[in-house]
Amino acid sequence: MAVLNRLLRAKKELSFSSSYSWMTTACMWRSSSSATFSDAADLSGAPSSPIKALPVRQDPKDRNVQWVFLGCPGVGKGTYASRLSNRLGVPHIATGDLVREELSSTGPLSKQLAEIVNQGKLVSDEIIFNLLSRRLEAGEAKGESGFILDGFPRTIRQAEILEDLTDIDLVINLKLREDILLEKCLGRRICSQCGGNFNIANIDIKGENEKPGIYMAPLLPPPHCASKLITRSDDTEEVVKERFRIYNESSQPVEEFYRSRGKLLEFDLPGGIPESWPKLLRALNLDDHDGEQSAAA
Numbered sequence: 001m002a003v004l005n006r007l008l009r010a011k012k013e014l015s016f017s018s019s020y021s022w023m024t025t026a027c028m029w030r031s032s033s034s035a036t037f038s039d040a041a042d043l044s045g046a047p048s049s050p051i052k053a054l055p056v057r058q059d060p061k062d063r064n065v066q067w068v069f070l071g072c073p074g075v076g077k078g079t080y081a082s083r084l085s086n087r088l089g090v091p092h093i094a095t096g097d098l099v100r101e102e103l104s105s106t107g108p109l110s111k112q113l114a115e116i117v118n119q120g121k122l123v124s125d126e127i128i129f130n131l132l133s134r135r136l137e138a139g140e141a142k143g144e145s146g147f148i149l150d151g152f153p154r155t156i157r158q159a160e161i162l163e164d165l166t167d168i169d170l171v172i173n174l175k176l177r178e179d180i181l182l183e184k185c186l187g188r189r190i191c192s193q194c195g196g197n198f199n200i201a202n203i204d205i206k207g208e209n210e211k212p213g214i215y216m217a218p219l220l221p222p223p224h225c226a227s228k229l230i231t232r233s234d235d236t237e238e239v240v241k242e243r244f245r246i247y248n249e250s251s252q253p254v255e256e257f258y259r260s261r262g263k264l265l266e267f268d269l270p271g272g273i274p275e276s277w278p279k280l281l282r283a284l285n286l287d288d289h290d291g292e293q294s295a296a297a
């Protein structure tokens, strides 16, 4: 389907829908967002509009999957979304990565974004929609179809607008105990050269009172990355706890939104990648070929 048609239809839907007239949405955003309108417009270089390049209600058999990963910071959304994206041949789009790319650029929003992210707060919906829109348009120009979204939607407003624009087929909600999540966030490391993600946390919790134990081995870097590891500036204990607080506050309505539409798959992580990945594939009915050995790799 021609991109332009879809963009126009998406824009039209937003302009004329009673609940989401663009001006109404914009005003709501303006009042709730931490960044200003003009900043967001600077980002795209054009008048703002929500996600522009989404396929609008295409028949799922004519396109690739459109999935979403939900889950608290540190749960492993990026890890599993990236593995699934390789397996299914769809792009893995993480809004956190888009925010960090913008942060490390010399763009006008960079300083303001740093302040928001380093306090563990959410970036305004409008900025997120602009970043996502730009990413989807670039992908569409390269012929990408479908997506696995990671870290979006994070608020009920983001979920509602996304639903207005396109059909999400499935939402996978990854879950893990909060004490483990904290250890995992504090153990995260990134190679400053290749961008590889690692984790030095060694989670080994014994089972008690009929609750099973949980083991998650560290994901250590290869020797050539070991001396180049950095920690995300928002992965300090104070900021991580604030991110948990905000996540817990905003995630329930988002989960309920998808649960009530029969799209939510709850997945309790049973352990590290070798244990969790095959079980996730099974839960998704994707375990029919090349198997669990390679999955655990």
Ligand SMILES: Nc1ncnc2c1ncn2[C@@H]1O[C@H](COP(=O)(O)OP(=O)(O)O)[C@@H](O)[C@H]1O
Binding pocket: 072, 073, 074, 095, 096, 097, 099, 116, 117, 120, 121, 122, 123, 124, 125, 128, 150, 151, 152, 153, 154, 155, 158, 234, 243
């Ligand atoms: N959908 C979103 N809405 C608002 N802010 C977002 C969104 N996605 C990412 N961010 C911003 O980027 C930061 C990093 O996101 P992410 O990498 O997904 O981290 P995590 O899931 O570990 O908290 C968030 O703390 C938030 O400031």
